Amino acid sequence: MKTLLFLAKGFETMEFSVFVDVLGWARHDYGYDVQVETCGFKKEVMSTFNIPVVVDRTIDEINVDEYDALAIPGGFEEFGFYEEAYDEKFLDLIRKFDAKGKIIASICVAALPLGKSGVLKNRKATTYHLKEGYRQKQLAEFLVNVVNEPIVVDKNIITSYCPETASGVAFKLLELLTSKEQMEVVKKAMGFS
Structure with a gap:
């Protein structure tokens, strides 16, 4: 199983790292077949608070058929998130993942490009709920x-309403890629009750 972890400019590092860590624990400590590949518009993506990630x-190198999920x-x-998150190339990538019924896991305002792409039309979802x-x-x-x-699942799409839900989304993604039992093993090992 391979997940494409897409980083738009201005992404939040905490919301990025949970996917790396949860799937990393599952792969490294338990041998689950859950690979992660990171992707962006450029080789180096500047996150919120100006932390660069390569x-x-x-x-342009992505073939949707190589992946089982999009995170x-x-x-x-303020850090330019919507400049890339709303780019037509990315919206089209989202549509391709959804058209093939692949899992799409988003945290907080990452639900907005899903909405803009049209894949959430007449479906249940959530996004940032404060302010x-x-x-x-x-x-x-x-x-x-x-x-x-906090977390809404509608068929193949997971959305959530704030950074606090990040680990929950990552565990839900792991569950959908493996099984509830396998996810619970990793969750317990990481100290989440």
Whole structure:
């Protein structure tokens, strides 16, 4: 199983690292077949708070058929997140993953490019819920049935409503890639009850 971890400019490092760590523990400590490949528009992606990350591949090198899942951390508008998250190339990549029924796991405002791509139309999802719910209102404008819950799963798509949910999304992704039992083994080993 291989997950494409997509980093748009201005992504949050905490929301990125949970996918690396949860799937890394599963792979390294338990031998689960859950590989992770990072991707961005450029080889070096600048995160929120200006931490640079070098990715494995650029978006132009991606063949959707090589992956079982797409993982997307959210980010800050002030650090340019939507410049790349709303880019048509990325929206098309999202559509391709969804058209093939592959898992898409997003944290916080990473649900917004999913909404903009059209894959969440008439489906349940959530996004950042604080500050008067303005991001949830934005998501609803894409004809999404917004649910104010920490983590929402609708068929193949996982969305969540703030950075606090990051580990929960990563564990849900691991569960969908493996099994509930295998996910629980890793969760317990990492100290999550």
